Ligand SMILES: *Cc1c(COP(=O)(O)O)cnc(C)c1O
């Protein structure tokens with residue numbers, strides 16, 4: 001077995017975010033692999049750049065071309081093969097835009113695209129072709145979204161999404177969350193984020209202070225797909241978040257070659273429990289162009305879900321769901 005990759009632990013999260021791995025040669029060099037070993041494709045890279053944190057890279061196993069974490073970030077030949085039914089906007093999100101950057105698809109909750117930035121580019125991301133530049137708003141421009149939420153009293157929850165909403169500075173985040181809670185109908189703010197998983201240092205004192213200002217009203221939905229993504233650093237970050245009464249949930253995407261076996265999925269749930277995170281959703285892959293090779297198929301998805309139910313307590317079995325264009329909630333796949 002090759003030695004694990006050393007971590008630079010002295011850098012702040014902001015410095016780590018400014019120092020991401022974007023060069024495939026560096027990634028492969030660190031993992032002692034060649035482009036041929038892993039099916040690397042420059043064409044796929046040109047379509048969606050490589051991007052990951054060094055702390056995520058450190059969780060990979062050097063020398064393993066089939067590493068499930070590597071598979072999630074590596075620009076692969078298979079992405080360049082067109083596949084019927086896979087499109088650039090599989091969820092037809094444009095149809096749900098209430099205001100620029102504000103998606104209102106489900107009656108009592110809205111989703112606000114805070115930033116286009118991500119600390120990692122997941123190859124299966126359903127927003128990999130999202131026209132982010134058209135959906136980024138300045139503080140002043142966000143006022144239109146605040147007005148819309150205020151004028152629709154049935155909305156009681158605002159979901160911060162992106163990109164990754166935790167990629168923004170704490171000052172901006174505090175301003176945004178405080179402004180949302182000033183609207184009398186907003187009782188919860190939810191953050192959909194992969195950052196604590198790929199950069200646990202992101203959960204710093206200033207972020208905890210923001211959570212503390214709204215203790216008991218904040219929900220954080222993490223995104224981890226494999227038990228090896230949940231290291232000790234994430235676990236201690238989760239403990240600190242819970243001290244501020246943040247409800248911690250996790251959503252995963254079912255990905256062929258990453259987590260499409262019962263043992264991996266059960267271990268993921270057990271690791272989440274150990275970190276105090278409740279499994280929430282297991283998503284069937286959205287049919288986004290370039291991601292067909294991650295599709296495990298719905299029959300397999302149902303079989304895996306049943307297998308989890310045989311081994312895990314009910315509260316550690318995530319709901320198997322599919323997102324549909326025009327749906328009024330996620331669709332439960334039974
Ligand atoms: C997934 C999603 C939500 C949140 O749905 P929950 O079932 O509450 O987690 C809200 N709005 C949009 C547009 C979504 O895609």
Ligand code: SF4
Pocket residue numbers: 118119120121122125126127162163164194223
């Ligand atoms: S939005 Fe989420 S799934 Fe998509 S690339 Fe960013 S972190 Fe990955």
